[in-house]
Amino acid sequence: MLYQPGRHFLQLPGPTNSPLAVLQALALPTIDHRGPQFGQLVRGLLSDLKAIFKTTEPVIIYTASGTGAWEAALANTLSPGDRVLMYETGQFATLWRSIAQQLGLQPEFIAGDWRSGLDAAAIGAHLASDARHQIKAVAVVHNETSTGALSDIAAVRKAIDAAHHPALLLVDTVSSLAAVDYRHDEWGVDVTISGSQKGLMLPPGLSFNALSKKALAASKQARLPRSYWDWEGMLAANKSGYFPYTPNTNLLQALRVAIDLLQAEGLDRVFSRHARAAEATRRCVRHWGLDIQCRVERQHSPVLTGVIMPAGFSADKLRAHILAQCNMSLGAGLGKLADKIFRIGHIGDFHDMIVTAALTGVEMGLTSLGVPHRSGGIGAAMEYLSAQAAAAAA
Amino acid sequence: MLYQPGRHFLQLPGPTNSPLAVLQALALPTIDHRGPQFGQLVRGLLSDLKAIFKTTEPVIIYTASGTGAWEAALANTLSPGDRVLMYETGQFATLWRSIAQQLGLQPEFIAGDWRSGLDAAAIGAHLASDARHQIKAVAVVHNETSTGALSDIAAVRKAIDAAHHPALLLVDTVSSLAAVDYRHDEWGVDVTISGSQKGLMLPPGLSFNALSKKALAASKQARLPRSYWDWEGMLAANKSGYFPYTPNTNLLQALRVAIDLLQAEGLDRVFSRHARAAEATRRCVRHWGLDIQCRVERQHSPVLTGVIMPAGFSADKLRAHILAQCNMSLGAGLGKLADKIFRIGHIGDFHDMIVTAALTGVEMGLTSLGVPHRSGGIGAAMEYLSAQAAAAAA
Amino acid sequence: MLYQPGRHFLQLPGPTNSPLAVLQALALPTIDHRGPQFGQLVRGLLSDLKAIFKTTEPVIIYTASGTGAWEAALANTLSPGDRVLMYETGQFATLWRSIAQQLGLQPEFIAGDWRSGLDAAAIGAHLASDARHQIKAVAVVHNETSTGALSDIAAVRKAIDAAHHPALLLVDTVSSLAAVDYRHDEWGVDVTISGSQKGLMLPPGLSFNALSKKALAASKQARLPRSYWDWEGMLAANKSGYFPYTPNTNLLQALRVAIDLLQAEGLDRVFSRHARAAEATRRCVRHWGLDIQCRVERQHSPVLTGVIMPAGFSADKLRAHILAQCNMSLGAGLGKLADKIFRIGHIGDFHDMIVTAALTGVEMGLTSLGVPHRSGGIGAAMEYLSAQAAAAAA
């Protein structure tokens, strides 16, 4: 195989490009997971993670993919046959529903069009019709990674409360945490699910549950069998900074550095950097004359942009060409969107010029393959970013 | 805090010291888990892992601690209320039993003294008494990491067959795989459980299930709820080299290198290197006049040696002193052995002089703290190793 | 200090961005510079370097900056008071002249305008006027890094031969080797000087002298005092793969990987990749309406483009703004060009999209600072690169 020169650009909506300092921490020698240095590390992480979830309640770290944290949220709070209200924002909401089914729960799925986020009013109406409170949880996705639509979680909480419904609120923030403002406590979320490989800038392998008092109380009654995901043993061991079983020590060492970098930049700056990149990307795509998968303006995701290929053109062929010419990976269309859209990730560790770089790669690909578009989209993105930079410098 | 100079020696029975090449592969930039490079990587790994488990059937890779793979083996093959025969070889057998209980199974636990491996005859007798074949699986630990006792798995299979019992055989090889000769197919094992952080020389974070045709057939009937651990979706996705959810891509990149190194050295050389280290260690400990936790000669573990502290002396104080003086972590006594024994790991990536180094650290600790012992144990170890080296060179 | 997110782009004409594999090799533990592994490494390097210089004669590796290799070329071949003909292509030619003066040589300097490469006819004329052959060497720069002008070395050799002059030909290829086609033997060069931190994609710290038989013969007579730079001791030690003093072992380990990568891509592909990047860059700059420092079309450098700032605008302010906004370093104007030009490096380990990325950074900087230019230069670059990629794929 030929050597492909130059850095790879991993412009997926996750996993994201990890800072070198994070990767170097990952490669530090493994330390004793029962030793004093490890306990000190973990106590600091468990404390600092709270600020990232914006909660004062415990956060649990799993050595698992984000999918495991989905299962954990369900298994710790629910019992066989429980009804769960879910909302079809896209492929990831659909996968989470499958997990609920596999665990023996009864998901009720509000249909969606995969081109927008959730409709809190529909959730409220559904709950209002559940007079006997058979629905035990509402489980929704904050940022739907398969489409690029961001939903209003505070509105969901308001809808639940307005319906005077006791259902727990479970929220997937796998692709939004540490990239988009998210407020576990303020928004009344009971379990927040997240993962390491997106805004936290780590490789995949860790996932999270942030809890509420209500969720903890529910876990005492929940009868789904659970062991690996069980909160109780984890919380007991975490008190002194340890785990009930051997966790991924090296990812925890890397998480320390990732949090340090987020703190150094400041979460608000991180959020505005993502929002700026997303706006620049959308201006470019619109200039090209291509459609954006999310069609609701206020629900555009700050972390990825789904772009619809013109009819008759394969998104996957475009991605393959760009990978070969530009050493850049873009996100594929998932589920029913396969080959129909591609997704540009602008999440994690990047700066303005990485955004414009990625856009030049896409435009060169469109041109090389003869995909119809209006050239000059990069100019629209650059104009916006230059104006922002000039304003920031002023 | 003061800088502690010199390399840390992680002489635990796992996690073990990772080779630098493995750590550097871990720190390579994350790659697209849906891209062509990743599929190629995974297909190679799934194929090469078979040779390590000595099986022709599929091996499944979980992004999880070894504990998760314990749960996976049970959840995929058994149904609520099923009886499982287990054997109390030590702390890890006891933990596995707890998991079975948490999942709603009924473990039957043959009592052990934590100073020996299992007694296959006792298993055979127990199965023979189960005329109605209510016991659905025999679940045992190959190398009991908490004590340092290795059990004869082939003998367990013979005992099951001699009892004409249809129970599945599930075996934990978390701390033996790739360090001790293990033969999944030849020994008739149905599910072999293992982890990344011991003989495979990786950090924690991956774990494994090796399957048999009988285990796969059982999984079609098994009714324990499962999603993350489910074999079916995993095997379907693995066919083309992918995963049903985002795995720990970086540990998979590191696993490639770890397997390359094992292949370069050759598994038989790896096994004899571990056996040699274990014998040298025992000669040293006996010279000191200290007792070894495993009291059955043919069951001594090649990967760790449990050493019993003289009455009145704290094993944990000794370990803390050695950590401070020698920058070496030793394994703690676990469960009922807490503070009573310490465990010397000789597993993973090491050579003769790392073994003698660790022994000098222990002997200096014993001397510094005034723990009664006969000095000169290192000499016994060195004499043995020198003779082996001279023989190999001849 | 705030954390500046995203990878740094080191778009200097050297040092260049090193591939991660090279940096990881650099960070391998230091090995015994007198051991068997080291001898094997060095023998391979000395052999493979010949193919990169396109010579069959020895190549010498110094643990030193490129500046040291300039001195070495002079000190090994010349005697106090010797005349050397040099050519003012820019700042680096000027620095080399200073070194000659410091060593007690008498450089004769053909004046240049810093906007073009050398004029071989002028060299020929100068030599023709040296009837007594007092000029002992012609010392010229292949690629003048301060301006971006590439000179025709074969033409210099022809001019020397046409003048029937015995002068040695010494050539600086610090910023061209392994990026631009260069032929030590075919072009009749006597000493080629180079460095590690440009086309070889290593950090600074190694430099080179490639020799000819004539140069070696001259070194027997040369009377400039020398020790560190002395070829004789070096060649004697190199025969078995060692050095007369402790070299930079880690850079040598990294050089192994750098050469492997160059071989994997193939030198001809490497050269055309650089040429393509340079053409794309020039199309962009011309679209902007900015002047290029080198004003001779056939002498444009494939590895950097010098861009002249419009009157009244500071190149250094532009570079500082781009560093802050885009995390990109550009080359400064040197010597009399300070603050008047900036230099875009397109050399080493890069692909098409890194070129367009850098250009977007520059254009955003121009826009943010209100530097007059015609927008849309990136489009010109992308159009060219897309067409090239489409042609390559066809």
Add this chain to the structure above:
Amino acid sequence: MLYQPGRHFLQLPGPTNSPLAVLQALALPTIDHRGPQFGQLVRGLLSDLKAIFKTTEPVIIYTASGTGAWEAALANTLSPGDRVLMYETGQFATLWRSIAQQLGLQPEFIAGDWRSGLDAAAIGAHLASDARHQIKAVAVVHNETSTGALSDIAAVRKAIDAAHHPALLLVDTVSSLAAVDYRHDEWGVDVTISGSQKGLMLPPGLSFNALSKKALAASKQARLPRSYWDWEGMLAANKSGYFPYTPNTNLLQALRVAIDLLQAEGLDRVFSRHARAAEATRRCVRHWGLDIQCRVERQHSPVLTGVIMPAGFSADKLRAHILAQCNMSLGAGLGKLADKIFRIGHIGDFHDMIVTAALTGVEMGLTSLGVPHRSGGIGAAMEYLSAQAAAAAA
């Protein structure tokens, strides 16, 4: 080739084992050697190096082996034909003399036996006989790396002063700096030469000259030609934190971390750690019944121990066997000591157990090859180190 498992032990008297943090800093991406981050880095290094040399005068950093810094010290202070008084402590003193000869100086060499450090009285006597002060410099080695003898530099200064002689004092501390207490100002040294790859725990590639006012004044008159080594241009550029040519930026980044680690441990602790290791090593060697190359008790080197092989046994065969069995490199006998001695390095980044490890490797090698020795030397070393550790803890 077979993979040799386990970490390599580089127990040379340099290059030494670099801490991982140093190697990771070395592998950071190269930064712009003319950018603001680099200037800040260098200003900090130049300041902090003074504390390591214990001087208030400038320290110069060369991108070169230590050999280059030897040449630099001579070339900046002396003129062709100058006499230099040197002392034959061993191979490195002899090499330095050769360099002086190559540069056209006239070294006068006080003969030594390679089994002791220098005799300051002999130097004083020699100078006293130089009534016309034709000797311009006294150039001596602080720690003779080829034999393991440490010389008293303060005594040399006293001898020079007692002779009322104006000669400069030049001292090689390549293998003692940052490992043995050394005081440039207090001992009246004019130029101190050192290197990166020993006590500073870096790979080879940087070397140093620490200056005095008198040395600087001498450099204004010194007429040896020089350019790369010239102090004047270097000091001018260093004022703002830059270099007159591209230095080894990555080693400078690593030097930052190395100094941070030395400061964290504290130089006095570093010195006593080395002294303790040396004493333990000598006790072991004496127990074996082998002779130590340095035969003067108060001149034993804290950083290495030269061990004389019994007649009829090859030191190189022993080293090769130990390399194969124990993955450890030991220092070879150099010059006239080739194959007659081996040298155990105990310098740089190590702790007690690395010392005992190395000794077990040597003893196993002696045993395997049948080299006559009294077994149990490790016990003598451990007894000493345990007592020291117990005392430190008390």
